[in-house]
Amino acid sequence: MNNRAKILIRIEDKYKHFCYIDKKTLKIFTHYFCSTQKTIGDWVKEWIKEEFGIIVNTAETFEEAKKCIRTKYPSLGNTRTDYHGWLRIWATEKINMEEARSGYK
Numbered sequence: 001m002n003n004r005a006k007i008l009i010r011i012e013d014k015y016k017h018f019c020y021i022d023k024k025t026l027k028i029f030t031h032y033f034c035s036t037q038k039t040i041g042d043w044v045k046e047w048i049k050e051e052f053g054i055i056v057n058t059a060e061t062f063e064e065a066k067k068c069i070r071t072k073y074p075s076l077g078n079t080r081t082d083y084h085g086w087l088r089i090w091a092t093e094k095i096n097m098e099e100a101r102s103g104y105k
Contacts, residue, residue, distance in 0.1 A: 007091060009041035011062050018044055019087035029095045032104060047094045
């Protein structure tokens, strides 16, 4: 796990663990796309709202969003990936898409 970092999302004045992600991927993204006004957690909440229509502002909506992500990916056929892995895959895909959309990649 040394090459992974946590993505935390602020909900109800507490931080909730979303997933682990590759440190290098997260470091590059936060350097170019995050600030004191918009954290990686804010980006994740925005992506969840765009894709699933869920506003993540309570523990219940946080768990609902994670469930939506987990149920989306097993249909790809890789059943050896655990549910934490699906969250990591989803977050990495969203980071890559945001970088491509901005012209970074």
